[in-house]
Amino acid sequence: MSVDTATVKRVAKLARIAVTDDEAKNLEGELNTILGFVEQLNEVDVSNVEPMVSVVAVDMKKRVDEVTDGNKAADIVANAPASDENFFQVPKVVE
Structure with a gap:
């Protein structure tokens, strides 16, 4: 995926960031570099990796699911x- 100047300006507008034409050109290169790194993640084989909640194997603490007023x-x-x-008691504001 490649980002062009028009896309950079559109993203900047959505983020409500003022971007000049020169800044848009610089950001175009930076965003394309970032997206290149992200695309490299697609090359990693994760077929044998089990989904994790934490990097340390820990059982999740669970509580009884019951409705209370707290x-x-x-x-x-x-x-x-x-x-x-x-x-709470508040003063009357409507007559």
């Missing part, structure tokens, strides 16, 4: 200026 209601309203039975 048991944190009192902690959540602890810093509120006013609360009543774990609910």
